[in-house]
Amino acid sequence: METCKMPHCKEAGTHTWALVPVCVEHRRAIKLETKQYYLRNISYQMRTNYMGIMPLIPWSRKE
Template structure:
């Protein structure tokens, strides 16, 4: 169990700013604070914090750029519908998509 998860945001800030504490503890407090503020990226296999959204779905900066490239390539007719793997991987999270449209790997 993480000893930081029961602390308030104010307590986490105090830990982060207290230079007399061990560096690793301060980093863990910063990570816990970020985990609370931003959810994790919903792209399968990506473990980074999601600071952006794509179709109301939390994604990280790198995945958002990849999704944008995939979308532009699709609409420029460089990709076939079945090649849109990233967009189909987050389709279950889209509120307007039906589950039957999701391509299962």
């Protein structure tokens, strides 16, 4: 089993977000953050949890 890919997290990556393994707590945080973003309650730059895994998301990489 992989570990959560969020920086500084050592929990088991039991779930995924955008194909990236994350723990239960970080998945919940990213989901809430995403909902707030699409409801226009927070800006893109305020999505700190999402930004933590963004370099690992296959379709967000620039090669």
